[in-house]
Structure formats: C-alpha cells, structure tokens
Amino acid sequence: MRREIPVRSSAGHYPIIIEPGLRRRIGLILKSLPGKRSYSSVLIVTDRTVEKLYLEDVVRSFDETPHVKIVPAGEQSKSFSVLEELLEYVAGCGLDRDSVIIALGGGVVGDLAGFAAASFMRGIDFIQVPTTLLAHDSSVGGKTGINLRAGKNLAGAFHPPAAVCFDPETFSSLSKREWRSGLAEVIKHGLIRDPELLSFALDIGSFETAEDGAAMGRLLEQSIRVKKEVVEEDEKEKGIRAYLNFGHTLAHAVEAEAGYGRWTHGEAVAAGMIFALELSERTFGIDLRSAEVEASLQKLGYDTRMYKNLDTRSLVERMKKDKKSRQGDIRFVLLKAPCEPVLMPVSETELLKHL
Numbered sequence: 001m002r003r004e005i006p007v008r009s010s011a012g013h014y015p016i017i018i019e020p021g022l023r024r025r026i027g028l029i030l031k032s033l034p035g036k037r038s039y040s041s042v043l044i045v046t047d048r049t050v051e052k053l054y055l056e057d058v059v060r061s062f063d064e065t066p067h068v069k070i071v072p073a074g075e076q077s078k079s080f081s082v083l084e085e086l087l088e089y090v091a092g093c094g095l096d097r098d099s100v101i102i103a104l105g106g107g108v109v110g111d112l113a114g115f116a117a118a119s120f121m122r123g124i125d126f127i128q129v130p131t132t133l134l135a136h137d138s139s140v141g142g143k144t145g146i147n148l149r150a151g152k153n154l155a156g157a158f159h160p161p162a163a164v165c166f167d168p169e170t171f172s173s174l175s176k177r178e179w180r181s182g183l184a185e186v187i188k189h190g191l192i193r194d195p196e197l198l199s200f201a202l203d204i205g206s207f208e209t210a211e212d213g214a215a216m217g218r219l220l221e222q223s224i225r226v227k228k229e230v231v232e233e234d235e236k237e238k239g240i241r242a243y244l245n246f247g248h249t250l251a252h253a254v255e256a257e258a259g260y261g262r263w264t265h266g267e268a269v270a271a272g273m274i275f276a277l278e279l280s281e282r283t284f285g286i287d288l289r290s291a292e293v294e295a296s297l298q299k300l301g302y303d304t305r306m307y308k309n310l311d312t313r314s315l316v317e318r319m320k321k322d323k324k325s326r327q328g329d330i331r332f333v334l335l336k337a338p339c340e341p342v343l344m345p346v347s348e349t350e351l352l353k354h355l
C-alpha cells in the first residue's frame, strides 16, 4: 500500500512516499513531482553495498541511463576527500542547475549527497531514497553534511530534499546491527514526543518482529511523524529542533573519539540517551524509568556503557565543540518529565562525575 506524507519546508512542500517496490519507479516519481520541470541530468549517488543490491532497479526506472557515483560504504565516506571527489565528478558529468542528485542508501549517502547537492552551483535538487531504518530520521528535515576530524557533522547545510522515497522492501537485506542502529532513533523520537511509540519500540523483542510488515510500517510512520512535526515547526534549529539531538551530545563525542565507524550512529545514540536520561533524573529529581529503558535496550543487544572505555576528558573536550554549545558551555537535551525535553547547560564537573 502507498502512503504519502507531505512535509512543509522553506522551499515549499515535499512528499515522503512509502511504497513497496518504489525503487523500481523512481524515474516515474521524478516526472510526477508537483511544480517540477523535467530534470536536465540525473546522478545517482550510492555506496558499494547498496549498489550491489538495488542500484540496477533504480537505474532501470529511467528512460535515459543516469550518471552514477559509488562511494565506499560506511561513516568514513562523510569526509572532505569523498565530498571533493563527488563534486568533481558531478561537475565532470556536466550537471547544471536543472539537474538532480539522487541519494540511494542510508544516512551516510543521504548526508553526503545532500551536501553535494546543497553546494554544487550553490544548490541543486536532490531526492532521498533511503534504504536503512535509520534513514527515516536522516532523510527528513534537510540536514546534510560531513564530519570533520574535530567532530561529527561540523560542515554542512540545511537543504530540504525535493522528495523522500521509501521502498520498505529494501529493509529486508539489513543486518541485525543496522536494524539496531535505526531503532535507536525511533526510540529517541518516542522518548522526546510519543510515549506510545516508545512502548511499542521497546517491546519489539526482536529484530525479526520489527521486520514484519505491520510492525515495520508502524515504527517507520510514527517515527517519521514525530520528525516531520518538529522540522516543520523549526526547520533551522532555532528552538525545538534541538530536541531531536536527545542522546547526541555524548553520542557524537563517542563516534569521533572512538574513530568514525567504530560504533554505528544508533549504537552511540542509545548509550547517549541512557546517559541523558540518568542526567535528567539527577537534575530534576524525577524517575524516568532509565533502568527499565536500559534493560530493554540491553535485551536488544545495545552496549549502553561503551563510552566507559574512552577517555573521559577527551569526551568532554569533544562535547564542547558540539553545535549546541555556546561559548564553550556544553548544553544537553534533558527530559524534565516524560516527553518534555529542555535544552540546558550541564557543567563539566557534573559530566566528569558521571561519565
């Protein structure tokens, strides 16, 4: 069954389309986008793993063979060197301002290709074709970018996609580890805004259950709705969008400190969320059932304490470079009650005590 969710953005509206088999109809979708003239050139960006699985289906959906750029799979591709190579390729293929870049893959490909589209000729269209559960988060809202040695996502742009096209059939090839990574962002959306989604996601029991069509549809759609509501209200993170960073202050420090790709983004976010829950409980003197949430996460195979093996002072130094910091003051998204996030400073002393 086809589902379509419109998202309001500074560039107008874009559709999120969820439909089994959609990867075989991307060419048609492009022709049917409201208000779009036909694109002069199409370039698909994908990674080595997704290329083998789904590239041919997408390529065949076009009347004329599109350009293709394949990047290595994994977080290391969100780098200046890969971006530079990609942009040179885009220019070499002769794309112009009426061209479109298609990001076929997970969050890494989406963030990288989206940033290439945001910067090439100061901005051309791009379409997200997400193939991981995690990318329900990364494909919506227009945040694009790459990592610097100094920190995660430190170079990037807000550049809303022209469309987001989910083919849930592509999730069938995801490893358990990638399911786990994606579920962490679903749980985040539950924790900050949707208690019913939170219970459903925590009780999922196994990733085999999550793969079941009905359960997957529910996880995907409810989680997308939370993301949509937040980014529609605050596209450029002037206010409530920062709440989507729940668990990320520590997570991004962990990812950079351990070496990009050592932990998946969702694994790091899961640990970061438990840390933020405990910090919230201490700060506000309330019970947010952090121990229960942690037990559920551990049952699903998350290592919620992996940051314990990393140097505490280095983690704190990295957190100072987080985009939410102001004049070196680290700010965390905490919960003052279930589903009631706040953004507030947390002292270094407090962090060093609990890390």
Ligand SMILES: NC(=O)c1ccc[n+]([C@@H]2O[C@H](COP(=O)([O-])OP(=O)(O)OC[C@H]3O[C@@H](n4cnc5c(N)ncnc54)[C@H](O)[C@@H]3O)[C@@H](O)[C@H]2O)c1
Binding pocket: 047, 048, 049, 050, 053, 073, 074, 075, 078, 105, 106, 107, 108, 109, 111, 131, 132, 134, 135, 137, 138, 139, 140, 141, 142, 143, 144, 153, 170, 171, 172, 173, 174, 175, 178, 181, 182, 264, 265, 266
């Ligand atoms: N822009 C945003 O708002 C936003 C939001 C959340 C996360 N992110 C970013 O997203 C990235 C993580 O995304 P991700 O977890 O999708 O990582 P990813 O893109 O690296 O994909 C994970 C792995 O799964 C493989 N893969 C992708 N689709 C597959 C499929 N259908 N079957 C089998 N294997 C498949 C990939 O090749 C890769 O090895 C991080 O860099 C994170 O910072 C961005």
Ligand SMILES: O=C(O)C(=O)C[C@@H](O)[C@H](O)[C@H](O)COP(=O)(O)O
Binding pocket: 137, 141, 143, 152, 153, 185, 237, 241, 242, 244, 245, 248, 323
């Ligand atoms: O969309 C957002 O805003 C988010 O914070 C979603 C996060 O899950 C995502 O990891 C995002 O890339 C983090 O953004 P950043 O601005 O902290 O780099």
Ligand SMILES: [Zn+2]
Binding pocket: 137, 185, 248, 265, 269
């Ligand atoms: Zn995230």
